[in-house]
Amino acid sequence: MIVGFGNCLTSIFAGFVIFSYLGHLSYILGVPVDEVATSGPSLAFVVYPFAVTQLPIAPLWSILFFLMLLTLAVDSEFVLVETVVTSLMDKFPKLREQKLPTVIGVCVVMFLLGLTLTTNGGIYMLEIMDTYSGGWGVLFIAIFECISVAWIYGVFRFLDDLQLMVGARFCHCVPFVVLKFWWVICWGCVTPVLCAIIMIFSWVDYTGLANKAHYNVYADLIGWGMTLTIILSIIGTAIYVVVREYGNIMERLRGAFSPTTEWGPALVKYRQEAENHTMKYTNTFVIDVHHTESRESKGSEIMEMSTVGGIENKCYIIHGEEDNNRPNAENGVGPAMEQ
Numbered sequence: 001m002i003v004g005f006g007n008c009l010t011s012i013f014a015g016f017v018i019f020s021y022l023g024h025l026s027y028i029l030g031v032p033v034d035e036v037a038t039s040g041p042s043l044a045f046v047v048y049p050f051a052v053t054q055l056p057i058a059p060l061w062s063i064l065f066f067l068m069l070l071t072l073a074v075d076s077e078f079v080l081v082e083t084v085v086t087s088l089m090d091k092f093p094k095l096r097e098q099k100l101p102t103v104i105g106v107c108v109v110m111f112l113l114g115l116t117l118t119t120n121g122g123i124y125m126l127e128i129m130d131t132y133s134g135g136w137g138v139l140f141i142a143i144f145e146c147i148s149v150a151w152i153y154g155v156f157r158f159l160d161d162l163q164l165m166v167g168a169r170f171c172h173c174v175p176f177v178v179l180k181f182w183w184v185i186c187w188g189c190v191t192p193v194l195c196a197i198i199m200i201f202s203w204v205d206y207t208g209l210a211n212k213a214h215y216n217v218y219a220d221l222i223g224w225g226m227t228l229t230i231i232l233s234i235i236g237t238a239i240y241v242v243v244r245e246y247g248n249i250m251e252r253l254r255g256a257f258s259p260t261t262e263w264g265p266a267l268v269k270y271r272q273e274a275e276n277h278t279m280k281y282t283n284t285f286v287i288d289v290h291h292t293e294s295r296e297s298k299g300s301e302i303m304e305m306s307t308v309g310g311i312e313n314k315c316y317i318i319h320g321e322e323d324n325n326r327p328n329a330e331n332g333v334g335p336a337m338e339q
Helices: 002-029 041-052 058-091 093-118 122-132 136-166 176-204 217-243 249-257 268-278 292-306 314-322
Strands: none
Touching: 002 041, 041 058, 041 122, 058 093, 093 122, 122 217, 136 176, 136 217, 136 268, 217 249
16 A cells, blocks of 8 residues: 555656656747657656756766666566566476576576667667557556456455455554455456556557658567567467366356466465465365475474484384394394394
C-alpha cells in the first residue's frame, strides 16, 4: 500500500515538474509547447539537461539529475531480472540450486541484447521498442492478468491468498477488509475496462513510425513483430495447455484451469499454514509435494547414526542383526564377535 501510494504521488509530482519545465522552455524559445519536445528519449536527454542548466548551481543539479536516472534504471533492472529469474526457476526447479549462475546468465544475455542500443542507430531502435513493446504489449498483459486473476482464478480466492500472506492487517494498523472490495472492483471491472479503452484510442490515433523522419515501413514491421510476439506467447501458451489435456472441450478447459500439484507456497511449513485455506477451493492440495521432509528426516537420522561409534552405532547393530544368519567367517560380525 505504501509503495502504491508513493508511486502515484511521485507520478503526480513528476507531472508538475515536467510540464513546468516544458512551459518555461516554450516561453524561452518562443515556440508552442507541443514543439518543444516529444515523449521518449528526447524528454530525458534533451529537455531536462537544458532545464537544469537554467537553475542556480547548474553542475550540481546536473550531477543529481543523472544520478537519479542511474538509480532509477538500476532499480528497474532489479525488478526485471528478478521476474525473469523467478519464472525460469519456477519452470525448471533444478535451477533453484544454481541461482547465482542463473542470475549471471540472465544478466549476460540481457547485456548482449542491450549492446545494440549503444550503436549509432541505437536511438532509433530504442524508439521502436518504446513505441510498440512499451505500449500495447503492456496494456494487453494487464488486461489478461486482470481477467485471469479476477474471472478465472477467482478474485476472492486471490484475496484470501493475499490475506494468508500479509495477515489480517496491513502494517499492523489497516484492516484487510478496508481495501478488499476496492480491489475487487478495480481488478474485476475498472482496470481491464480502462486498459481496453486506452488501447482502442491508441489504435484510433495510430500513425506508425513510417511517417516520421529516419524511419520506413520496416520499422513498423519490426515493431509489430515485437507486439505480436508478446500477444502470441500468451495466446499460444493458453492453447497449448488446453490441447495437452484429455477429454472433450469442457473437460480440457476445466483441466487447464485447475491448479497443479505444486500450486501454493514453495516451502512445506508455509504449505501447512495454507492447507485449511486452500481446502475451501480444492481437495487435491498436497502439503509435501516433493517429499522433502521425509528426505530431510532420513538424512538427519543417517547423520546421527554415523556420528556414533562402535556397538552403539545403530547402523552397526542393524548390520550385525542382519548378518546373524550368515557364517561368522564370512562377515566377521555376529555372536562369535559379541562373545
